[in-house]
Amino acid sequence: MTDAVTTSETQIRSEAERPLRADARRNRERILDSARAVFAQYGADAQIDDVALHAGVGVGTVYRHFPNKDALLAELVRQKFRLFADRAREALEADGEPFEVIEALLRRNAATAAADVGIQYAMANAGEQAWTQAQAEQEELIAVTGQLIERARRAGAIRPDIEAIDIGMLMCGVCSTMLPRPGFDWRRHLDLAIDMLRTR
Amino acid sequence: MTDAVTTSETQIRSEAERPLRADARRNRERILDSARAVFAQYGADAQIDDVALHAGVGVGTVYRHFPNKDALLAELVRQKFRLFADRAREALEADGEPFEVIEALLRRNAATAAADVGIQYAMANAGEQAWTQAQAEQEELIAVTGQLIERARRAGAIRPDIEAIDIGMLMCGVCSTMLPRPGFDWRRHLDLAIDMLRTR
Amino acid sequence: MTDAVTTSETQIRSEAERPLRADARRNRERILDSARAVFAQYGADAQIDDVALHAGVGVGTVYRHFPNKDALLAELVRQKFRLFADRAREALEADGEPFEVIEALLRRNAATAAADVGIQYAMANAGEQAWTQAQAEQEELIAVTGQLIERARRAGAIRPDIEAIDIGMLMCGVCSTMLPRPGFDWRRHLDLAIDMLRTR
Amino acid sequence: MTDAVTTSETQIRSEAERPLRADARRNRERILDSARAVFAQYGADAQIDDVALHAGVGVGTVYRHFPNKDALLAELVRQKFRLFADRAREALEADGEPFEVIEALLRRNAATAAADVGIQYAMANAGEQAWTQAQAEQEELIAVTGQLIERARRAGAIRPDIEAIDIGMLMCGVCSTMLPRPGFDWRRHLDLAIDMLRTR
DNA sequence: AATGAATGAGGTTTCATTCAT
DNA sequence: AATGAATGAAACCTCATTCAT
Numbered sequence: 001m002t003d004a005v006t007t008s009e010t011q012i013r014s015e016a017e018r019p020l021r022a023d024a025r026r027n028r029e030r031i032l033d034s035a036r037a038v039f040a041q042y043g044a045d046a047q048i049d050d051v052a053l054h055a056g057v058g059v060g061t062v063y064r065h066f067p068n069k070d071a072l073l074a075e076l077v078r079q080k081f082r083l084f085a086d087r088a089r090e091a092l093e094a095d096g097e098p099f100e101v102i103e104a105l106l107r108r109n110a111a112t113a114a115a116d117v118g119i120q121y122a123m124a125n126a127g128e129q130a131w132t133q134a135q136a137e138q139e140e141l142i143a144v145t146g147q148l149i150e151r152a153r154r155a156g157a158i159r160p161d162i163e164a165i166d167i168g169m170l171m172c173g174v175c176s177t178m179l180p181r182p183g184f185d186w187r188r189h190l191d192l193a194i195d196m197l198r199t200r
Numbered sequence: 201m202t203d204a205v206t207t208s209e210t211q212i213r214s215e216a217e218r219p220l221r222a223d224a225r226r227n228r229e230r231i232l233d234s235a236r237a238v239f240a241q242y243g244a245d246a247q248i249d250d251v252a253l254h255a256g257v258g259v260g261t262v263y264r265h266f267p268n269k270d271a272l273l274a275e276l277v278r279q280k281f282r283l284f285a286d287r288a289r290e291a292l293e294a295d296g297e298p299f300e301v302i303e304a305l306l307r308r309n310a311a312t313a314a315a316d317v318g319i320q321y322a323m324a325n326a327g328e329q330a331w332t333q334a335q336a337e338q339e340e341l342i343a344v345t346g347q348l349i350e351r352a353r354r355a356g357a358i359r360p361d362i363e364a365i366d367i368g369m370l371m372c373g374v375c376s377t378m379l380p381r382p383g384f385d386w387r388r389h390l391d392l393a394i395d396m397l398r399t400r
Numbered sequence: 401m402t403d404a405v406t407t408s409e410t411q412i413r414s415e416a417e418r419p420l421r422a423d424a425r426r427n428r429e430r431i432l433d434s435a436r437a438v439f440a441q442y443g444a445d446a447q448i449d450d451v452a453l454h455a456g457v458g459v460g461t462v463y464r465h466f467p468n469k470d471a472l473l474a475e476l477v478r479q480k481f482r483l484f485a486d487r488a489r490e491a492l493e494a495d496g497e498p499f500e501v502i503e504a505l506l507r508r509n510a511a512t513a514a515a516d517v518g519i520q521y522a523m524a525n526a527g528e529q530a531w532t533q534a535q536a537e538q539e540e541l542i543a544v545t546g547q548l549i550e551r552a553r554r555a556g557a558i559r560p561d562i563e564a565i566d567i568g569m570l571m572c573g574v575c576s577t578m579l580p581r582p583g584f585d586w587r588r589h590l591d592l593a594i595d596m597l598r599t600r
Numbered sequence: 601m602t603d604a605v606t607t608s609e610t611q612i613r614s615e616a617e618r619p620l621r622a623d624a625r626r627n628r629e630r631i632l633d634s635a636r637a638v639f640a641q642y643g644a645d646a647q648i649d650d651v652a653l654h655a656g657v658g659v660g661t662v663y664r665h666f667p668n669k670d671a672l673l674a675e676l677v678r679q680k681f682r683l684f685a686d687r688a689r690e691a692l693e694a695d696g697e698p699f700e701v702i703e704a705l706l707r708r709n710a711a712t713a714a715a716d717v718g719i720q721y722a723m724a725n726a727g728e729q730a731w732t733q734a735q736a737e738q739e740e741l742i743a744v745t746g747q748l749i750e751r752a753r754r755a756g757a758i759r760p761d762i763e764a765i766d767i768g769m770l771m772c773g774v775c776s777t778m779l780p781r782p783g784f785d786w787r788r789h790l791d792l793a794i795d796m797l798r799t800r
Numbered sequence: 801a802a803t804g805a806a807t808g809a810g811g812t813t814t815c816a817t818t819c820a821t
Numbered sequence: 822a823a824t825g826a827a828t829g830a831a832a833c834c835t836c837a838t839t840c841a842t
Contacts, residue, residue: 188369196396449810583765584768658802659804
């Protein structure tokens, strides 16, 4: 699983990202994991120092890997998009009724997002930078999602005017209701959204 | 002394709401307007000093009206909920096909929210406080929305399992896509959401 | 004395420098005095926090008056140039043999500089900013020095090819030997420099 | 062990100077050259990492050769003093009018210093350590300069009260005006200084 | 011997909030 | 009631130095 991500990362790594020394790579992963944990707990107020402490490295090490806080947040966002794109690609290979494949994918992704509230804070707070930095991954995700939709459309299983970006937007809306708001239930939100995608 | 003659009604609207002097009230409004403008422009980076500057008052004056930053954000949120609740009550009086009344209401509210991005940042950043502080207005909104739904349900014009909180959640999702995200179009999102509500 | 400086400052204050509140002005002076003291003691390593501590104000206050460390150093430099320019103007009014007036001025200025080693560090470390920020005062100083030279030249008391900038340069050299260097004696250096100016 | 067979000569050139391996020596030179270049360009802001990068070695290698930053700066200073001492010794051998020999020496040294602004920053920033570390070379320089002066004095060609340390001090002053200061011209400064040395 | 990743104390700067005027 | 200067904890980030590879 993690290997799958690593592989795709290696493929994508474009220009300046020479393979890191083994220990550096390990640290990098630890820092990202810690960032997720710390942002999940403290939200936007989380500090780089806390991330470093949690990862068991010095602050300087965090800054060696990510030039500033925004870049760290952006990487979190990027990783999530990459994961979703990977899963979408897997879904494309999967057998099964086309709409059900999409539904399973969305439910799985939503569950992942809910289990990782840190990312919500990251996305709410990260400025333009995050979206720019993750652009490649997003486009990949959109493209593959487009293929999934196309297949379902041919099967007459999906509302015909739905586009890939719509699904992104709906999921973004679902995620926004994962933050602790009394009375809100993102599973219900997701059910409604999926229901809407179906052909009537 | 003044407390001695205070009526029970005054006690209910708690301590801070006695009628302000005309100029103070004007300042209060200016500050809230400026807060909206400044948060819309600078997002999470907006500072109280910026708000004060924009309002043409000193920081101290901002703090005379709002005990801290969160309280100011919360007031922004509360005002919006109050407006929505007012509109919902109006809608209850309005003639017209029950579902169309709801649709018109939602479209109007979404347009208002989109015109005031500041509120998005306020809601993303305000802590628990904001939701607690606006609880009364929220409950009011939920209650009235419930009545609108009931009417539409009796007319068979709305998906029968929809509750008031669902609508709040969907609208919250729509709003989350108003922040500048390349490719996203909240109007499309709103169309889809309204469609979700309709009886098939 | 101090009043004289204050006056000229008021005259020079060009654009954005509205008169400060009494307490703010007092703080500003305290901060500059402390900066001199602290830089004299710790040299280039002096910290803004130390300056604030020494002045008995919070760090934030230092930053309210000076946007960053360089600006503080630059102001120190500027003040010194202003003082020298003021003295040069006084010297222009003074009676006495023209060359002796110049000599007295230079000796007095050197003594002042030596008594305030902080300024040496300021000048050595402050980047371009310091020189740019003090440009007006420097030009003033050069101009008035030019007049002093002119008078002495007419009296045949000064080496005829000496220009105002030469004197600045020589004094700069003298100051550079005030830093603790074993064997160096800036008074001797000054004597030699003054001798250079004399007609043979 | 090695100490046991150490000759007294070796003891005099202290511990660290045993002959280096050829590549190590080459690295050492490269580091010093790079330090000069980097300090010339970035002044006080130059970092050890920049020096290492410029030299094409790792930081660790810099630290293998120089225990800390000050030691590196100090070595730069020492090299310069050694060069000047060597030249002074050459001058002692040279034929020619004694004063002219001195003049030529000073002009040559000043040109060298001007071509290597890095050294100015090194001297301005290096703490006590630099001067201590270069003491032997300085004393050598002073001693030989003393002999040059003695010769000129016997020839009646130099101002009789001039001592070797005076020349060091004057040259130090000239160097201080090599840093980029608008209007300053170190050649002019040097001319004035040399002129002053001459018998009238 | 060389490398460069890691360290973390310490530096500068920000900004919500207080308080003297 | 209003002002804005002052505060200072806390944030971010740097860089000389160490140390595992």
